[in-house]
Amino acid sequence: MAAVAATALIAVTLNAGTASAGTGTGYLHTSGNKIVDSTGATVRLTGLNWFGMETDNHTFHGLWAGRPATWTQQLDHMAQLGFNTIRVPYTGDSLRAGAAATSINTDTNPDLVGLSPLQILDKIVNYAGGKGMRIILDRHRPTAAGQTALWYSGSATEASEIADWQMLASRYANNPTVVGADLFNEPHADGTEPNGVGSCWGCGDTAKDWRLAAERIGNAILQTNSNWLIFVEGVSCDGNGGSPNVYDNVPDDPMACGWWGGNLSKAGTYPVRLNVANRLVYSAHDYGISVYDRQPWFKDPNFPNNLPDVWDHFWGYLYKQNIAPVLVGEFGSTLANPLDTQWMTKLMAYMGSGVNGMSFTYWSWNPDSGDTGGIVSDDWNTVNQAKMNILGPYLIPPTGGGGPTGGPTSQPPNSSQPPTSSQPPTSSPPPPSGACTATYTVTNQWPGSPGGFQGSVTVKAGTSAISRWTVKWTYANGQTITQLWSGTLSTSGSAVTVTNLAYNGSVPANGTTTFGFTGTWSGTNAVPTLTCTA
Structure with a gap:
């Protein structure tokens, strides 16, 4: 919104990988x-x-x-x-x-x-x-x-x-x-x-x-x-x-x-x-x-x-x-x-x-923009939900843009209700060698007809590294996933299958990776039983 001495020309190769999904592959x-x-x-x-x-x-x-x-x-x-x-x-x-x-x-x-x-x-x-x-x-x-x-x-x-x-x-x-x-x-x-x-x-x-x-x-x-x-x-x-x-x-x-x-x-x-x-x-x-x-x-x-x-x-x-x-x-x-x-x-x-609309970059993430304020408030964490209610339906999430790492949680884009207390994750025994376990967490939930919720699944490798993973579960109480990131989603009725993407399939021994999602629910938003295969 509202002569410089250039530094030396240094070729930097940081993350030379390519983006995917909403942001495409390779150069644009x-x-x-x-x-x-x-x-x-x-x-x-x-x-x-x-x-x-x-x-x-x-x-x-x-x-x-x-x-x-x-x-x-x-x-x-x-x-x-x-x-x-x-x-x-x-x-x-x-x-x-x-x-x-x-x-x-x-x-x-x-x-x-x-x-x-x-x-x-x-x-x-x-x-x-x-x-x-x-x-x-x-x-x-x-x-x-x-x-x-x-x-x-x-x-x-x-x-x-x-x-x-x-x-x-x-x-x-x-x-x-x-x-x-x-x-x-x-x-x-x-x-x-x-x-x-x-x-x-x-x-x-x-x-x-x-x-x-x-x-x-x-x-x-x-x-x-x-x-x-x-x-x-x-x-x-x-x-x-x-x-x-x-x-x-x-x-x-x-x-x-x-x-x-x-x-x-x-x-x-x-x-x-x-x-x-x-x-x-x-x-x-x-x-x-x-x-x-x-x-x-x-x-x-x-x-x-x-x-x-x-x-x-x-x-x-x-x-x-x-x-x-x-x-x-x-x-x-x-x-x-x-x-x-x-x-x-x-x-x-x-x-x-959808993918055929014009591109945009909203002003701004920062709360310290005097004219507009930000997506987040002064704590740099709490989301301005009124803004996200308007922007959310038009966003195309990045593949690999999973939930925060022990950090901020927020209501998803279309929520207009305050979250209720999170439901606890399912308990999981330590994964055996060469296998994996998956832990399901509801991070935010709000009422409605239907209601909405935000969740994540953490995949943990056993005592040996894994190179790919698949997580499956079945919703028994009327839940439906509306958006998922950091994984590939397929559904058949109430059955859900999520597989890794190219960048997050490899998980070291005892290591973890996470994918996230938003969804709707009716009845009760119970935590399903997950199976993880590697």
């Missing part, structure tokens, strides 16, 4: 209005923003939190809720040699002690990749001092921005967890630049035309790493004869200016031209009334039914006309204003559901 590219993986399968990125690396802390906010919100537990929690992508805002200042990450709770995150901001980013990328998640890097600010209307500012020149991007593109060149570059956050007009215009689109002025700059920066990145997606945001006012939205006596065209980064109305006429085909994703930002209530479409008597036409005008046409994929890179609200619930519900429906 585009086909028409879709993002597809290395096999050509359609991918939909349904994620969130975790900010902090663009601030004076130079690393992710919330690392100051205690248990149950360590850095790994926070990533576990994101995946458990169903988010498959993290957009990571950063500033060039955080990439400098000697940059120091601050405000880290060293008691709960001892493995981050002494690490640079980039080394912490490496750990986040590696761990997220292991959960099947994807990472988008976002050049959020030229410096930690704050946002600017243009993509460069003072010593943070365009050349230094390109150098930073090329360093990152090289660093993660062998790690498909990092899918690409959001080139610059929210270029906009602020009324203080000559003629009242900061960044424009298609105006032809190389000092202001963000479209031309995006081509220069994007092509430089692709020279270093041709596998990356290039995410290009819009501007606020197009600068092509529309009003610059300054305070004067001339009425503004209500559709000439939109949200910072949200105006891609000229991208159809003046497209971004990249030297590598099938790498361009346009990215728009959109916010609700509680962030800024003066957008003219909020005053329309047909609100919120007028909103799809607004989105069509500014960016939705790119997707609907099969020009390019669209990622809504930021949208969010405290939902303090009831009208924002209508706005956000309408926006989610507009972006669509």
Whole structure:
């Protein structure tokens, strides 16, 4: 939302494995209005923003939190809720040699002690990749001092921005967890630049035309790493004869200016031209009334039914006309204003559901966003259920995004009732050599017709390692699984079978792995008897 010395070009191979399911396999590219993986399968990125690396802390906010919100537990929690992508805002200042990450709770995150901001980013990328998640890097600010209307500012020149991007593109060149570059956050007009215009689109002025700059920066990145997606945001006012939205006596065209980064109305006429085909994703930002209530479409008597036409005008046409994929890179609200619930519900429906909808990254995970608050509250653990009730049905969980590791628990996306006390797990004898046991736990449960619940199963190997596992049970009381992660689910009536995925089939002797799920229940939500075979 609201000249840097690059570190040495170091090729880092962290988790070079590939994601799967909702986030696809291998590197991503585009086909028409879709993002597809290395096999050509359609991918939909349904994620969130975790900010902090663009601030004076130079690393992710919330690392100051205690248990149950360590850095790994926070990533576990994101995946458990169903988010498959993290957009990571950063500033060039955080990439400098000697940059120091601050405000880290060293008691709960001892493995981050002494690490640079980039080394912490490496750990986040590696761990997220292991959960099947994807990472988008976002050049959020030229410096930690704050946002600017243009993509460069003072010593943070365009050349230094390109150098930073090329360093990152090289660093993660062998790690498909990092899918690409959001080139610059929210270029906009602020009324203080000559003629009242900061960044424009298609105006032809190389000092202001963000479209031309995006081509220069994007092509430089692709020279270093041709596998990356290039995410290009819009501007606020197009600068092509529309009003610059300054305070004067001339009425503004209500559709000439939109949200910072949200105006891609000229991208159809003046497209971004990249030297590598099938790498361009346009990215728009959109916010609700509680962030800024003066957008003219909020005053329309047909609100919120007028909103799809607004989105069509500014960016939705790119997707609907099969020009390019669209990622809504930021949208969010405290939902303090009831009208924002209508706005956000309408926006989610507009972006669509399933793998064929538009991609998005919600703003934000962080509770310390003054405009919007977060998915989690100030303890970095308790979920804002009103937000998840709207977002949850549109999330495509990552494969490998299982429940938290001794960490946060929350109500699943569609719950609107407080959880009752958890049911105890079944008891299991120690597994024999070469075998496995499975322990079923109900972590949250809420009433309704039907009711809902959230659970997990822990698979434990015996005194010998196992290379694959299968867990089976039968529900006897009307339970049904609606979503499962970290395993492959098959059902036949009330019979449930879950098998391992490629990444979690191997379990060392006496070791464990966990998969999680949400479901509905009627009657009683009794714990079933499980069998585990290896």
